[in-house]
Amino acid sequence: MYQASADFVFTLVYMLLSACLVVPPSEFRSAGLTIQNLLSSWLGSEELHFVQYHIKRTTATIIFHTLIPLGYYIGFGLVCPEYNLFQPWKVSSIWLAYLITSVLVTIIALVIAYYWSRKHWSNHPVSATLGHHDHSWWAVCSNINIEFRRINKFSTGPPSCRVYVTDSWIIRTSAYSVCFAHKQDCHLNILQTVDHALSHESSTGVQILTIEVVSINRNIKPFQIRLNALDFRDLKDKVSMPIVNARNVVIQQTLTDRFLEAFRQQVDGNQRYALPDGAPRPEACIGCLQTPSNVKLVKLCDDPTQGECVQCYCRPMWCLECLCKWWVSRQQQDKPETWLGSRSPCPTCRSKFCLLDVCNIAT
Ligand SMILES: [Zn+2]
Ligand SMILES: [Zn+2]
Ligand SMILES: [Zn+2]
Numbered sequence: 001m002y003q004a005s006a007d008f009v010f011t012l013v014y015m016l017l018s019a020c021l022v023v024p025p026s027e028f029r030s031a032g033l034t035i036q037n038l039l040s041s042w043l044g045s046e047e048l049h050f051v052q053y054h055i056k057r058t059t060a061t062i063i064f065h066t067l068i069p070l071g072y073y074i075g076f077g078l079v080c081p082e083y084n085l086f087q088p089w090k091v092s093s094i095w096l097a098y099l100i101t102s103v104l105v106t107i108i109a110l111v112i113a114y115y116w117s118r119k120h121w122s123n124h125p126v127s128a129t130l131g132h133h134d135h136s137w138w139a140v141c142s143n144i145n146i147e148f149r150r151i152n153k154f155s156t157g158p159p160s161c162r163v164y165v166t167d168s169w170i171i172r173t174s175a176y177s178v179c180f181a182h183k184q185d186c187h188l189n190i191l192q193t194v195d196h197a198l199s200h201e202s203s204t205g206v207q208i209l210t211i212e213v214v215s216i217n218r219n220i221k222p223f224q225i226r227l228n229a230l231d232f233r234d235l236k237d238k239v240s241m242p243i244v245n246a247r248n249v250v251i252q253q254t255l256t257d258r259f260l261e262a263f264r265q266q267v268d269g270n271q272r273y274a275l276p277d278g279a280p281r282p283e284a285c286i287g288c289l290q291t292p293s294n295v296k297l298v299k300l301c302d303d304p305t306q307g308e309c310v311q312c313y314c315r316p317m318w319c320l321e322c323l324c325k326w327w328v329s330r331q332q333q334d335k336p337e338t339w340l341g342s343r344s345p346c347p348t349c350r351s352k353f354c355l356l357d358v359c360n361i362a363t
Contacts, residue, residue, distance in 0.1 A: 010079045011072075018068045022175075029159060035061055050148040051141040054178045055124045059113045061175050066109040069102035126178050132219035133182055144169055144180070154238035156231045163225045165238040170213055172225050179213075179223040186215040188243040193229065193251065207252040211235075211243065230254050255336055256328050262340060263324040266355050273298055273316075273359035282315070282361065287322030287347075294361050295320050297346055301356040308343060310351035316361055317348060323358065 024034050036043060039060055046053040073095075077085030084090045088099055116124040122137065130144075131137035147153065147166035154165040157172075164171040170186065172179045191210045207229035214222040227235060229252040236243055245251075273296040275282075282293035297312040304311060318326070330344040343354045 007076065007080045007083075010076060014072050014075055018072075022065060022068075023160065034159075035064055047149060048145070050145050051126065051130070052121070052145075054173060055116075055121050055126050058126070058176050058178065059116055059124070063106075063109050063113055065175075066105045069098070070106050073099055073102055126180075129178075129180055129220065132217060133180070144171070154231075154234055156227045156235070157225075161226065163227055163235075165235060170225070170239065172213075172223055179221075181213050181215045181220055181223070182217070183239060183241070185217045185220070186213050187241070188213055188239060190243060190245045190247065190249045190251075191224065192247070193249050209249070209251065233257065256325060259328060259336065259339060260321060260324045263327065263355070264320060266340065267295065267320060267358045267360060270356060270359050271298075271300060272362040274362045275316075282317075285319035285322050286317050287326070288319060291319035291321065293317050293319055295323055296359050296361055297351070297353045297357050298359050299353070299357050300359070301354050309353050309357055312346040312349055312351040312353060312357075314346060314348045320358075320360070323347070 020028050021033070021035075028034065032038075036057060039056075043053050043056050043060070073085060077083065083095070085095060085099075088096060091099070121127055122131075127137045127141075130140040134140045144166070147169060148164065150166065152167070155162060157163045160175060162173045164173075165183075168183050170181045170183060170188075189212045191212050193210070194208045196206045196208065209227055209229050209232055211225050211227070212222055213225060232251055233254070285291050285293045293316040295318060296316045297314070299309050299311040301307060301309055326347045327344045328339065331339045331342060340355060343352045345352055
């Protein structure tokens, strides 16, 4: 009776442990029990050598996962010696078949890994994918590595399935593979959204968007990326190309995005500000460095000497969107209903202003 429960308990524990190693829950990750962590010295730095890191990581993951069945056999043999698993000629045909299969699977994985590693990993599927972008996969690889080191890349997604957008690449990593698409060659289609009432990482609802990346390069298979709808805007800014929404999927907006609409509506209703004659054209906004500065603070809500607001004498330095983000950052975050009616200091001179004092610059 005791032995019957020992093999059952071992099987259960082993299955649980393997599942946790294959799809590590956050507890396992924080304890460092992931392949990336255990093999970190061999894998090298993802930040410095992104492509080489993932070539090695996917190879190691495949080997490691194919070892799990064999590990079970060995572990079972140790825990329950009466099965004589270490004398294969004595075991039942089912165990023998299991043993042969798991050894074969491991050998195949090792042979494939060895083949991939030949000629500085140029046989690996990742190298092959990169080779479809340029005759030398090595050149593409170093280009990706360089771009990945820049801090302006966009990244999102759980650790097991990250999405990165660098200056010219869209990349998705997963356990066994890494997909690459050159931004110039591809277009993005929104496929669907899934709403999760609760996620394990936050207590508010989460909307997950699925986007398909299709490359005109016929050697690059289309792949899907998943991301939180709240990251969609950042993705859009980073890919800098239209994202097709043929199915008219409704995408959740962040609170700031929704507020921006109200902010813009209010400002559009305000008086416009005409630049004085001979004044230079406003330079790029100092917040985003992209949009030209297009708003000026003019105290219009009250007489110049009355009320809480103070006239600001700064030249136009901000765009409406950045000013709105600044505004939001100065508000009570848990009371969005008060945002429209309150005040904020000028980001440059700290003079207080209200929404009635924000003027579009007349062009
Ligand atoms: Zn701006
Ligand atoms: Zn000012
Ligand atoms: Zn005011």
